[in-house]
Amino acid sequence: MTIHFDAVNLTFGANKIFDKLSLTFDGGKVIGVTGANGSGKSTLLKLAGKILQPDSGRVILPTEKKIAAVSPEMKLYDSLTAAENLKFFARLRGKILSDEDVANLGQRVGLDMKIFGSERTENFSTGMRQRLKFAILLAVDADIWLLDEPTANLDDAGRENFFAEIQAAKSDKIILLATNDVQEAQICDEIIELPMINKASVSEKSFGTLSSLTNRMQRHVARSDATLAIVRKDFLLNLRRRATFASMMMFALTTVAALSLSTGGTIVDEKFLSALLWIVIFFAASAGLSGTFDDEAQAGTLPTLKLYGDAQAILFGKMSGALLSLVALVTFILPIFCVLFDVRVEKIFLLVATVALGIVGLAAAGTLTAALTTSAAVKGGLFPILLFPVTLPVFLPAIRLTEIALTVAPVDSSLLVVMSAFDAILILASSILYDYL
Numbered sequence: 001m002t003i004h005f006d007a008v009n010l011t012f013g014a015n016k017i018f019d020k021l022s023l024t025f026d027g028g029k030v031i032g033v034t035g036a037n038g039s040g041k042s043t044l045l046k047l048a049g050k051i052l053q054p055d056s057g058r059v060i061l062p063t064e065k066k067i068a069a070v071s072p073e074m075k076l077y078d079s080l081t082a083a084e085n086l087k088f089f090a091r092l093r094g095k096i097l098s099d100e101d102v103a104n105l106g107q108r109v110g111l112d113m114k115i116f117g118s119e120r121t122e123n124f125s126t127g128m129r130q131r132l133k134f135a136i137l138l139a140v141d142a143d144i145w146l147l148d149e150p151t152a153n154l155d156d157a158g159r160e161n162f163f164a165e166i167q168a169a170k171s172d173k174i175i176l177l178a179t180n181d182v183q184e185a186q187i188c189d190e191i192i193e194l195p196m197i198n199k200a201s202v203s204e205k206s207f208g209t210l211s212s213l214t215n216r217m218q219r220h221v222a223r224s225d226a227t228l229a230i231v232r233k234d235f236l237l238n239l240r241r242r243a244t245f246a247s248m249m250m251f252a253l254t255t256v257a258a259l260s261l262s263t264g265g266t267i268v269d270e271k272f273l274s275a276l277l278w279i280v281i282f283f284a285a286s287a288g289l290s291g292t293f294d295d296e297a298q299a300g301t302l303p304t305l306k307l308y309g310d311a312q313a314i315l316f317g318k319m320s321g322a323l324l325s326l327v328a329l330v331t332f333i334l335p336i337f338c339v340l341f342d343v344r345v346e347k348i349f350l351l352v353a354t355v356a357l358g359i360v361g362l363a364a365a366g367t368l369t370a371a372l373t374t375s376a377a378v379k380g381g382l383f384p385i386l387l388f389p390v391t392l393p394v395f396l397p398a399i400r401l402t403e404i405a406l407t408v409a410p411v412d413s414s415l416l417v418v419m420s421a422f423d424a425i426l427i428l429a430s431s432i433l434y435d436y437l
Contacts, residue, residue: 001027001062001143003048003174008057010043017043020057023192027174030166032188034180039194041178045069045146048176051307061144062174066093068142069307070133070150075300078122079240080233082106082132083113085121090139091229092309097139105135110161126153134162140308145169147177151184163187223313230309230317231324238325248288248325252333255280260340268341274402277337278358278395281330283384285359288325289366290383292318293374302374315434319367319427326359343406351405354398357419361394364426371437393422 003025010018017040025031025048033041046052047059049067076085083102090097097105106113109131121129130153137145145166151159166175166187179185238245259276268276296302305314334355337343345351369387397415404411 001065001172001174003062003144003176004058004060005047006058006060008047008054008059010040010047010052010054018054025174025176028171029189030170030175030177030187032185032191033176033178033194034185034191035194036196037180039196041180041194042071042148044194045148045176045178049144049146065143066140067144067146067307068137068140069146069148070130070137071148072126072130072152073148073300074133074304074307076121076129076132076304077233077237077301078299079120079237081118081120082111082124083117084233084236085132086135086139088229088233089136089304089308092226092305092313093140094225095139095141096225101139105139108138108161108165109135110158111135127155127158130154131158131161134165136308138165143173145173145175147175147179149179149181149184150177151181159183223310223316226310226313227317227320230305230314231320234317234321235324238321245288245325245328248284248329249332251287252280252284252329253336255284256333256337256340263341270403270406271399273341273343274399274406276341277334277402278399280333280337281326281358282362282388282391282395284329284333285326285362285366286384286387288329289322289363289370289387290373292322292367292370294370297374311435312431315367315371315430318370319363319430322367323360323363326363330355330359345405346408347405347411350401350411353416354401354405354419357416357423358394358398361419361423361426362391364423364430365390365394368426368430368433371434390426394419394426 005021005023008018008021009016010021033044035041043052047054048061049069050059050061053059077088080088083099086102086105087097102117103113106117111128111131116124116128121132124132130150134150147166151162154162163183166177169175170189177184177188185191259280293302296305309317338345365387369383369390373383373386397418400412401415401419403409
C-alpha cells in the first residue's frame with residue numbers, strides 16, 4: 001500500500017510550492033514531513049488525500065482506502081456533546097458506536113467520557129478538542145492517517161497516548177505526519193524535508209478547504225446510515241439553536257399577517273391567493289434554507305464533515321433536513337393563511353399533493369443553491385436570486401394547482417406529472433453536480 005507523487009507541480013498565485021515533486025510513501029511506517037514555514041507540509045498532506053489537485057503531474061493513491069485526519073484547525077460541532085460528535089462522525093463511516101465503545105475510545109485518548117461525554121464541546125479546552133479529534137480518527141479505522149501537527153496543544157500525557165497509538169497502528173496503515181516538532185519527529189521512521197522552492201510568503205490553505213474529492217474514496221460507506229446521522233445532527237443543532245426554524249416561521253407569520261391587514265377584508269380571488277401563498281412559502285424558505293451549508297462554513301465544521309462524510313450522504317442528509325423544515329413551515333403557516341384570508345379548500349387532497357411536490361422541489365433546489373453560495377464572497381440576497389429561476393418550473397404549476405384546489409374547477413393531472421418530473425430532475429441534477437462543488 002503506497003501513495004506515489006509523480007512529477008507533481010503546484011502553484012499558489014505567484015508562489016511555486018512544488019516543482020516536479022516525485023515521492024513514494026510506503027505503508028507500515030510513520031513518515032514525517034518537515035520543512036520551513038511555507039515549504040508545503042500541509043499542502044503535501046492535502047495532495048496525498050486528494051484534498052487538493054496538482055496543476056500537473058499525478059498523485060496515485062491506493063484504491064478504496066479510507067482517510068482520516070487530525071489537525072488543530074479542524075472544527076467539531078460546538079453545540080453537540082463529545083459523545084454526540086464521536087458517534088456522528090463514526091456513523092458517517094457506517095460505524096455505530098455503543099456507549100461502551102465511546103468510553104473505550106475516550107480512555108485510549110485520555111478523555112474520560114463518563115465525565116466529559118455529555119459536555120458540549122464549546123466548553124472544551126483546545127487540548128480536549130484535540131483528544132476528541134484523535135478519538136474520531138481511531139473510531140473510523142481509516143487506512144490513511146494525515147496528521148498535521150497532531151500533538152499541538154496536548155499535555156505530556158496526551159502526547160504519550162498519541163505516540164503509543166501511532167506506533168501500534170502503523171503496521172497496516174500509511175501515516176503521514178507534518179511537523180516541525182522535535183518530539184513528533186522522533187517517532188517517525190522516515191523523515192522527508194521539503195525545500196523552499198519560492199521564498200516568497202506562501203498562503204497555505206488550512207484543512208478548511210477540504211473538497212468533495214476525498215469523499216469519492218469512501219464509496220463503501222453505508223449512505224443511508226450516514227444520511228440519517230446528518231439529519232439527526234442537524235435536527236439537534238437546530239433544536240438547540242432554534243435560529244433556522246424561528247427565522248422561517250417568523251418571516252412567514254409576519255408576512256401573512258401584514259398582507260391580511262393590507263387587504264382590509266377585501267375579497268381576493270383564488271388565483272391571487274394561490275400566488276400569494278407560494279410567494280410566502282418561497283421567501284420564508286429562503287430565510288432558512290440559505291443557511292443549510294453556510295452555518296457549517298461559518299462554524300468551520302464543513303471541512304470536517306466533507307472529510308469524514310460521503311458527498312452523496314451529505315447532500316441527501318442536508319436535503320432531507322431542508323424538507324423536514326419545509327414540512328414544519330407549511331404545517332404551521334397553511335392553517336393560519338386559510339384563516340386570515342378566509343380561504344375555503346374544495347379539494348384538500350389535491351392541495352396536500354401540490355404542496356408536497358412543491359416543497360420537495362424547493363428542498364432539492366434550495367440545498368444545491370445553498371452549497372453553491374457557501375463560498376461566495378457576497379451572499380446577501382444572492383440565494384433567493386439564484387433559487388427563484390430554478391424553482392420557477394415547479395411554482396408555476398403549483399400556483400395553478402393550488403387555484404384549482406380552492407375552486408370547483410376540474411383537476412388537470414398533467415400539472416402533477418410536470419411537477420413530479422421536475423422534482424426528479426432537480427434531485428438528479430443536485431446529485432450529479434454536488435460531487436463537483
